Amino acid sequence: MTQEQKKLICITCPRGCALVVTVEGETVIKTEGNSCKRGVDYATGELKDPRRMVTTTVRVKGGVHPLAPVYTESPIPKPRIFDLLAEVRKIELTAPVKFGDVVIENVLGTGINVLASRNIPAKSETS
Template identity: 55%
Template sequence: MMNSQNLICITCPRGCSLTVSYDDQDQMIITGNHCLRGTAYAKAELTDPRRMIASTVRIHGGIHKMLPVSTNAPFPKAKIMDLMALLKSIEIDAPVKMGDVLIEDVLGTGIAVIASRSMNQL
């Protein structure tokens, strides 16, 4: 019996319904995609799922109390809760410019957390 999984591709607005099954040699067979991005998405989602992360951190001396931040690349899904705990525990000093790297190589992933907006000092 062939094992299969269904996914919805999120790489473009079309939202293709993908079916991923495996042949006798354990090779992935991906159907339902209308472009090559669907194939790449399905392979990545089943082998190393990642997500872009957007959150906030506390900022000291800024015009607001919280600063929006994001990762500069898709982050490993298995480490998202660790990242959120880390972001909850830190406080940044104002001023900050949009795009400033706040944390380099967060949790050893090679991914940075960057400021999503500029924030002047009070």
């Protein structure tokens, strides 16, 4: 099998090391340019199964704001991000929303929940 070099920037810490990763198929042969061991872990993960935490908003009916911020409980596979955003776009919550409320359970079958980032109190009748 042929070896191939891939360039990555490690985002584990703010330093942002420029990594050169040598891969053979799915296997990481060598990681260079990293300043610490976490760079190797990052390269392996990023090439095999890149994941990102996703934060966005979801509509809320009757709240002090029309939207509630939400986040994925843990990082989701990068290729599924826009599918997730489409799912979230379909949802409308009803105020009050509580911090930590599960907005979508097991989103896209990933086993990961989408949770509310904060409280959105109901809009009081008087205001």
